[in-house]
Each structure stands twice: as structure tokens, then as C-alpha cells.
Amino acid sequence: MKLVVAKDYEEMSKLAAQEMANVVQNKPEAVLGLATGGTPVAMYKELIKMNKEGQVDFSKVTSINLDEYVGLSGNHDQSYRYFMNTNLFNHINIDKTKTFVPNGLAEDIEKECKEYDERIANLGGIDCQLLGIGNNGHVGFNEPNEELSLGTHLTSLKEDTIKANARFFNSIDEVPTQAVTMGLGGIMKAKKIILIASGEGKAEIIEKLLKGKITTQVPASMLQMHNNVVVIVDEAAAKLVI
Ligand code: PGA
Numbered sequence: 001m002k003l004v005v006a007k008d009y010e011e012m013s014k015l016a017a018q019e020m021a022n023v024v025q026n027k028p029e030a031v032l033g034l035a036t037g038g039t040p041v042a043m044y045k046e047l048i049k050m051n052k053e054g055q056v057d058f059s060k061v062t063s064i065n066l067d068e069y070v071g072l073s074g075n076h077d078q079s080y081r082y083f084m085n086t087n088l089f090n091h092i093n094i095d096k097t098k099t100f101v102p103n104g105l106a107e108d109i110e111k112e113c114k115e116y117d118e119r120i121a122n123l124g125g126i127d128c129q130l131l132g133i134g135n136n137g138h139v140g141f142n143e144p145n146e147e148l149s150l151g152t153h154l155t156s157l158k159e160d161t162i163k164a165n166a167r168f169f170n171s172i173d174e175v176p177t178q179a180v181t182m183g184l185g186g187i188m189k190a191k192k193i194i195l196i197a198s199g200e201g202k203a204e205i206i207e208k209l210l211k212g213k214i215t216t217q218v219p220a221s222m223l224q225m226h227n228n229v230v231v232i233v234d235e236a237a238a239k240l241v242i
Pocket residue numbers: 036037038039040132133134135138139140
């Protein structure tokens with residue numbers, strides 16, 4: 001894994017945006033795997049700026065998001081579809097019909113998961129997957145566990161993830177307890193992976209990601225086995241590894 005340490009959150013966001021823009025500049029019809037959460041917000045702002053300035057063109061890009069809460073419609077302001085629309089898609093020249101987020105309201109979740117994986121395969125796989133990382137080492141909603149799943153699947157959120165995400169809801173009781181997420185297999189099949197993290201709170205998990213044992217109890221540690229990962233963090237998140 002290649003480690004890039006930025007001065008602060010702003011610089012991390014710019015470097016990550018540039019890294020992803022490079023993928024699209026080299027392959028205009030790239031398939032981008034996208035992520036939600038607090039961390040990518042400024043990176044998406046930077047991509048919007050680059051798109052408006054003509055430095056990157058998303059008109060031929062397809063996007064595939066990592067995950068979605070079960071039970072929230074795409075219009076719910078905490079759904080990941082809504083997040084993607086408001087933080088990125090509404091402001092760039094991407095064709096919205098080519099942006100995919102799992103359907104958290106699907107009646108048949110198993111079918112939804114299977115079709116999601118088929119869609120990724122039919123697109124020829126993901127060229128560049130963006131990832132955040134949970135304090136517990138989750139990527140997407142692949143939570144620490146005895147076993148990890150290969151494909152897109154229904155999963156239950158761990159207590160610490162529910163607590164961490166409660167900051168976006170009015171109360172912790174409103175946080176959905178289940179999600180549909182791409183599996184570790186789907187993530188590992190991406191041709192390139194960019195993982196971003198910012199702040200001292202992520203320092204311990206970044207150390208585990210880079211230097212810890214490969215274990216299903218730290219799902220992100222699987223990325224050590226991928227041959228094209230760039231980890232872009234700010235100094236605070238890198239403080240235990242530099
Ligand atoms: P965050 O979430 O960007 O809000 O820290 C990361 C994650 O949980 O994957």
C-alpha cells in the first residue's frame with residue numbers, strides 16, 4: 001500500500017480528488033466506486049470545482065456506491081443516495097442514470113444484492129474504488145466479524161457504527177440498524193483503491209490498516225493483499241505511522 005500524508009484535511013481532499021480525476025482523465029468511461037461519510041465531503045467539493053473548471057469530465061463515467069441503509073428511501077436526507085446527489089451528482093456533468101446506489105427499500109434484498117454484483121461485473125468491474133474507514137476498521141458496512149462476505153449482502157450495523165453515525169440523525173434511535181453493502185470481494189476486485197482518513201481519531205485504525213495483522217476483525221486489513229492501494233491521510237491520522 002502506498003501511503004501519502006497530507007498536511008491537513010483540505011490537502012488530503014485535494015490529493016484524493018486529483019488521484020480520482022487522473023483515473024477519469026486516463027479513461028473517460030471509467031467506473032468509479034464511491035463512498036459516503038464525513039471524510040469524502042471536501043474531496044467531492046474539489047471534484048465539483050475541477051469539473052466546473054473543465055479539468056475533469058464525468059459525462060461518460062459510471063458510478064457504483066458502496067452501500068445504503070435498509071429502510072431509507074433515496075429522498076430521505078440521511079440516505080446515501082441523497083448524500084451522493086447533494087454532495088456530488090447534482091453539481092457535476094454525470095449522467096444520473098449511470099449512478100448506482102443499492103436500493104435500501106428493495107422488497108427482495110437478496111435479489112437486489114445479486115443484481116448489484118451482476119451490474120458491476122457487466123460494467124467490467126470498478127476502475128477506482130474510494131473508501132473511508134470506520135474506527136473499528138470497517139470498509140463500506142463490512143463490519144468486524146468472524147467471517148466476511150464476498151459479494152453484496154445485507155448486514156447488521158455494529159453498536160459502535162450506529163453510535164458513530166448517530167451524529168447525522170436527530171437521535172440514535174433513528175439510525176437504521178441494517179444496510180446493504182458491497183462485500184470485501186467486490187471491493188478487492190477494484191483495479192485501484194483510494195482510502196482516505198482524517199483526524200487523530202483515525203490514527204489507531206490507520207496504524208492497524210498499514211501495520212497490523214490481516215484479520216476479519218479489521219476488515220480494512222484485507223487491503224494489504226491488494227496490489228494497487230493508495231492511502232491518503234492527514235498528519236493527524238498518520239501520527240502513529242510516521
Ligand atoms: P467517516 O466514515 O468518513 O464519516 O469517518 C467512514 C466510515 O465509516 O467508513
